[in-house]
Amino acid sequence: MAVPYKKIARKDPRKADAIEKFYPQLVTLGQSASLESIAYEMKEKSSLSLGDIKSVLTNFVEAMRTSLYNGQSVNIRDFGVFSLSARTKGVDAEKDCTAKNIMAVKKKTPHPHHPAFYASK
Numbered sequence: 001m002a003v004p005y006k007k008i009a010r011k012d013p014r015k016a017d018a019i020e021k022f023y024p025q026l027v028t029l030g031q032s033a034s035l036e037s038i039a040y041e042m043k044e045k046s047s048l049s050l051g052d053i054k055s056v057l058t059n060f061v062e063a064m065r066t067s068l069y070n071g072q073s074v075n076i077r078d079f080g081v082f083s084l085s086a087r088t089k090g091v092d093a094e095k096d097c098t099a100k101n102i103m104a105v106k107k108k109t110p111h112p113h114h115p116a117f118y119a120s121k
Contacts, residue, residue, distance in 0.1 A: 035061075079110060
């Protein structure tokens with residue numbers, strides 16, 4: 001499956017005399033796919049009902065969220081490893097290092113260089 005991209009000219013910012021090179025940059029087309037649209041596409045390729053598929057996907061997302069917030073990463077073979085990352089504030093003394101120093105938590109999605117994301121030739 002080919003991945004849509006556009007060609008972007010960039011210079012290496014670390015080199016003052018850098019020559020512009022062209023790089024493919026992935027693009028997002030149209031609206032984001034929703035759970036509903038993914039479930040419908042899956043329904044068209046299986047004997048399951050739309051409701052059954054939506055239920056499985058919803059439960060999957062909830063189970064994945066629970067695993068992540070329990071400190072586990074989630075490895076979906078041929079897709080990637082999901083984990084949490086945090087923006088934190090440092091303190092001088094170990095005793096002052098508490099959950100209050102966690103400013104934000106976000107889900108880390110598979111890296112775009114993961115083999116599952118290689119564009120077809």
